[in-house]
Amino acid sequence: MASALNRRVHAWLAGNPDESILRWTFRAILGVTVVVLAADLVELNGAGVVTDAASPPLEMQRSQPDAPTDAPSVLGPLLRRLMPLPKGDPALERPMSLELRGGGRLYATGTITPGSARAFTDEIERHGEYIKTIVLNSPGGSVADALSMGRLVRARKFATEVEAGKTCASSCPLLFAGGIERRAGERAIIGVHQIAAARSATAVRSEDDMSVAQNVSARCQRYLADMGIDLKVWVHAMETPHDQLFTFKPDELKSLNLVTAVPESRPEKPRT
Secondary structure, X not given: OHHHHHHHHHHHHHHOOHHHHHHHHHHHHHHHHHHHHHHHHHHHHHXXXXXXXXXXXXHHHHHHHHOHHHOOOOHHHHHHHEEEOOOOOHHHHOEOEEEEEHHHEEEEEOEEOOOHHHXXXXXXXXXXXXXXXXXXXXXXXXXXXXXXHHHHHHHOOOXXXXXXXXXXXXXXXXXXXXXOOEEEOOOOEEEEOOXXXXXXXXXXXXXXXXXXXXXXXXXXXXXXXXXXXXXXHHHHHHHOOOOEEEEOOHHHHXXXXXXXXXXXXXXXXXXX
């Protein structure tokens, strides 16, 4: 059978010119090449399916570092510490009132308004020899008045105190910092945020507003340094939006030197 096949091949070659033989040879080579390429493509496609199933898409891999669990540690604690401004106490919404009670305790309650420093100075001139402690419950207010009152408190060597459950927020801690001795009761809220001048500067962006904001900021920093307060207090204030409040934990009040002592427990006395 093999000899018969050989004879047929030789007969075909003898009956075809060289051009035809080359053409048929080229066609055969081309057919084999196509078959080999097809086999390679099938193999590559199979490998691609295995790879996609074994590993997550590239987009998912890139998005993992930005997940909330990997947020910068500096911002995480800050976002968890912010709280809305205290509301609901009508006494705090009214202009600051001054009331002298037993034990040389001058209670300063309400919002620090322009002119509060003048009224405070007048009260000190009348009863300064009797006053020992300025007891604060205030949502803050005028920065200039708070600074003036705080410097007077330090000059007269008064103590300052925020009683248990009471509030000293915004510019009030500047006044609180003036105390030669500073006390905070259990659950007292002492917190800071951006001053109004800084908020105005970011909104308007005028040169005058920026100058005012920088001047006020420099005054507050110089004042806190003069009072012996850690300037991280001011950093927290400038990082906190004006409509929020950064509240200090008891250990932070001590470490930042905002508080120097725990207030003595005092029995409640009926007011007459």
